[in-house]
Amino acid sequence: MDTKEDNKDVQLLKDEMWSRKSTSKIQVFNGRKRGDENDIIKKIRKNNTREKEVIQAMKREDGLAWEEDDVVYMEGRIYIPNNKDLKEEILREHHDPADVGHPGQHRMQELIKRTYWWPGLKEDIKKYVQGCMRCQQNKVQHQRKAGELHPLEIPEGPWQDISIDMIGPLPKSNGMDAIVVIVD
Secondary structure, X not given: OOOOOOOOOOOOOOXXXXXXXXXXXXXXXXXXXXXXXXXXXXXHHHOOOOOHHHHHHHHHOOOOEEEEXXXXXXXXXXXXXXXXXXXXXXXXXXXXXXXXXXXXXXXHHHHHHOOEEOOOHHHHXXXXXXXXXXXXXXXXXXXXXXXXXXXXXXXXXXXXXXXXXXXXXXXXEOOEOOEEEEEX
16 A cells, blocks of 8 residues: 555645744633632642641651642642631632533643642532532433333233232341232
C-alpha cells in the first residue's frame, strides 16, 4: 500500500500563526472573581490548625512532611487545615468553572491531588460531586430503560387469578426465615 500521497491535499498551519496569551491571576467568570492560588495560601497561613496525622508526620522528620513559610507540605502537596470554607473553595475552584468542565470524582481527585492534600479528601470530593446539581442532571444513565408495563386483565370473580410471592431469607423468628404473600 503506497502512502506517499496520503497528505497531498492537507495544509498544515505554521507555528507562527498561533499566539500564546498569558492569563491574569484573577479571572472573572459569570460576574464572580476566581482567585489564584495565593489567596488560598494566605488563608492557610491564617488558619494554623493541624490534625494529629499531620503533627505526627512532621515529628517523624522522614522528609514526607515539612513546613515552609507557615505552610505545611505533605508528600510535596500543600496541606489544607480542617477548615470547611477553605476546602469548599478548593473543591469549587476545581469543579465548577467552565474551563474545568464539571469533572467526575476521579478526574477531580486527580486535579486536586496535584497540589493539595487533606485527610478525607476522597470522601469530600465524592460528596461534592454527588451534591452538584448540574452533574446529576447531565449524568449519563448506564441502565437499560425499563420495559413497557403490561397490566393483568381484571378477573371476573374472586380466586380466579392468584399470585404467590415468597419474601426471604429474613432474620429468623420462631425458627422461620421467610414470608409467603398470597394476593387474590
